[in-house]
Amino acid sequence: MSVESKEYTICKGFGTTELNVRQSISTFIDMSKKTIVEFSRYPIAFVAMFAQIFLMILMFMFAAMMFMSSSEPSSNMVPLVGVMIYGFIINMFLSFIIWEIGFSLREEQFRGTLESLYLSPANKISNLVSRIFAILIWTSLMCILAVVIVSYILGGLPAENLLVALGILFFTISGCLGIGLVFAAVTLKLKETAALLVNFLQFFFMIFCAMFFPFSALPDVVRNNISRYIPVSYCVDAFRSVLIGLPEGYPELMPLNIEILIVIAFGIITPIVGYFLYKRIEKIVKIDGSLGEY
């Protein structure tokens, strides 16, 4: 005889009650808060991480200045620095998301807290997103500050079509979250190896999505056979092109409306793919017993 649910249900405890939206949001906020508290216990790493952002921005800015002859008006340099800075912003979001999701998942595996999380009824995807939620807000603030500083140094940085740019950034971040979920799934299964993969991916995107230079700097063979097949390339191209005011030659890969469509598709499809892949791998590790392996 099998125990059929309701008549045998002895409802005690908090978790057996139906979960409402308010409680879900409250749990999400608590998860994000915990991430911030944990960060605050590593003050030096915390400060170093963000100081590093400014140092990198300065590095790229000075590198760009090196190629400008003193006779050229500084206005020629501004779009190039814009290309770099705005590409760098996309790079920061992408890197932080995939690094943070994968790395913190690995850390949880290592500490044994991942199993604790899986023992609870909390939404696992929500937990993954909460890890980067706080850092996303912080990164956004840092990006704004970085743009202001660079703009001050150069005496102005183009910031056109802000609303369109924010829309592109929104779908880009959503797509990056999708990549993050894929990466989380990979980390769940491959463990340590995933850290090497993230390093590789960061450089891969950096180079082939022309994050710090115009696509025209890439050889034709690379641009046409690799860059054009990576959705992130269109995010980078569209985002910086609209911000620098769509000068001649920008966007470089496709007409803007097509690029925007690709970015929207990327922002919608990738998280769905990431979610299902994560769920699939989650099932696999629960079958082979490697969820708690470290």
Add this chain to the structure above:
Amino acid sequence: MIQPIIKIENISKTFISKERKKLFRAKKRKIEALKNVDLEIYDGEIFGLLGPNGAGKTTLIKCLTTLLLPSSGTAWINGYNLQKHENLVRASIGCMLMGERGLYWKLTGRENLDYFGALYHVPKKIRRKKIEELIELLKLRDFIDRTVETYSSGQKMILAFAKSLINEAPILFLDEPTVTMDVHAARELRSIVKGLNENGHTIVYTTHLMHEADELCDRVAIIDKGEIIALGTPAELKSSIEHEDVVNVEGTIPPNVVDNIRALPGIREAIVKSEGNGKTKLGILCENSRMMLPKIIEVMTANNAQIEYINPQDITLEDVFIAKTGRALSIDTREVVKKRKIGGQSSR
């Protein structure tokens, strides 16, 4: 009628392990961690799962707590099906599975409890109250606001125990909860477990410490090699081998003595319980210890064994395990003697 709050139907779990042979070669091996386990645990009981390391206790607990998917079979926890209502199962249970692991070391004890309470969707107000209750109950006040990294092993264990109570779940899974605690703390934890049970919690308690199971559990299942080999109250299990006596011997005992003792008529089994520093502890199951004592001493002295201690004793759950498996149960259980049949009877 007492209802099963946990009902396990034919759960089996097979793992595929890879044995590395050469640099890039590995041989796959099937490990049957659980074999058709059927079990009912009733509402309000303390149920003990006993067995040596690798017997399948933790695998069974992990299946019941949704950390592992069984290869076949199913279970109902608090009325919810394991595979169909994962989250409701999780909400119905409190778990202490990984000992001191499973805590955030950079958070304080209080922050840990608060966070895990949030994961179980315990409303903030209730969470605060519950944390205060747990601080009082488990005497955490002295260290609750320090980061966990500064805790001793025992303090981490007690915090992990507190964590399992944060959602006031009806069912508690405690996997070797006293393993790193000192005697005093372990005794106190057992008394808290008893108190929780009196307040209506059903407790599934795994241990390899027989005295713990004897003291705490209403019923006990002995698990070995993925199978439940004995099930009942501690008294029932002990009475199942009541016709046998146990003689414990300690001293310097040459290996051949064990076989010579086994060969004596009236001896059912002789097991090396532990060895080290040239000393051996021997457990002898026999029909009548008073009658057998002189014969055992005679065989031992004839084989140059030095007896330091010899004592006929009451039957314990460990003796039940020995009688059922032909092996001793210890932290690092090893098969020290081969199971054998004496007088045409299986020791199982």
